[in-house]
Amino acid sequence: MRIGILGLGRIGAFHAETLFGLDVVDLLVVCDPVADAAKAAGERFGADVVDSAEALLDAGVDGVVVAAATDAHPALILAGVDAGVPVLCEKPVARTMSEGVQVLKAVAGRDVPVQIGFNRRFDAGFVAARDAVRSGELGTLHTVRSTTLDPAPPPAAYIAASGGIFRDCSVHDFDIIRWVTGREVTEVYAVGGNRGADYIRAAGDADTTGAVLTLDDGTIAVVSNSRHNGRGHDVRMEIHGFEDSVAVGLEDKLPLRSVEPGVTFPAGTPHDFFMDRFADAYRAELTAFTEVVAGTRPSPCTVADALEAGWIAEACTLSLREHRPVRVEEVREG
Structure with missing residues (x-):
């Protein structure tokens, strides 16, 4: 090939x-x-x-x-x-x-076929979480927490052209929430602040944000993002149901330090970059693409899928700017 x-x-x-x-x-x-x-x-x-x-x-x-x-x-x-x-x-x-x-x-x-690159769909942990949700073993979901914290912000030129943190960074959380839960986001409320690089503020962007998403079945998803996380690259998800709860990213390279007496977890060297955290996922994603090319599987992430995550990002951007809840339908075009 x-x-x-x-x-x-x-x-x-x-x-x-x-x-x-x-x-x-x-x-x-x-x-x-x-x-x-x-x-x-x-x-x-x-x-x-x-x-x-x-x-x-x-x-x-x-x-x-x-x-x-x-x-x-x-x-x-x-x-x-x-x-x-x-x-x-x-x-x-x-x-x-x-x-x-x-x-x-x-x-x-x-x-x-066209495949859009949302690599978390190919990460073993997120795949297992999706399987747990779809099998029903968690029962009815009530809360999802999704986190993306970068160790340091990108350069000023990148920030200026990024479209903002919701479109550039949080969109991965939005896509994976849809993919894992199988539900759509109906409404968002977003907040943000600037505690670090001045050039992010100058670009009209936030460096740290939070968003509460309401899914179409009433599940609440909480998304946390930051350009500044001194301990490393932190990507995690928690899915809580009435019967059980599971976590993605709760492993020895988690960039988080416990202060509980006698606790030594996590014991590994923290992830320091997204290509470290998702090396296996990228390999699985590109392997999937070769299967798409060979005609043995459909696109695992279509243009339509990518746009759905994009509409959530648009709604969060508007919510942050106007300090109010925004329904996703309010920003949707076409």
Whole structure:
């Protein structure tokens, strides 16, 4: 199988290394506006190097991974679909939800699968939590808690182009809450503050946020996010039901320190970055994409799925700005 990669920045290079290690992938074809990045990938992985998306799609690839800048996502997704090549695109689908809706309309009814990169759907812990919910062993759910705490904020240029913490960071929590519970979010109330980097405040964004989500069956989900977590990269979920409760991320590399006397858990070195925390999940995600390319499974995260998480982010952004509860239907377009 020949897989193309458009974009060889941090995540694109990481994907190239992961794909190179998959037995089913025979050859990588790579492209990046920075010639040195493409050349380095070509030399490291024995990849064919091309100078444009058009050339990559004409190179006989069976599937293409889009890891380019967000602004390029819509055009590259549609170029792949128009060429009949299955696409895996990193989130988000587009910079704005309006553009994302246009992509959804353009791919609707097409036979070419598109997979959007929400890697937590492939993490073993989240998969087990979903299975526990779907089996009924937890009973009726009443509370979900989802946490994403980064060890340090991204650079100022990234923050300025990110769309805000809800669209960039919390959206992973929103997607995984939907996926694990199988429920939709109907209303949100969000708060936020700035206790750290001045450039985040200057960009009109918050560095620490909380959101209460009401699901369509009455379950309450609490989402906590921050750009500043000195102990490491903390991603967790708790799911509480009337019969039982389970947790994702409660393991020895959890970046949290107990102050209870005699307690030595967690004993491992804390996770320090998302690529450390989710290395296995990314491998499972890319393996799933090769199965999508082979036609043996449908897309495990469609454009429509990604937009649903995006609408929740939009509602939280409005809630934070106007200091009020916001129903998701209030912000939905198309």
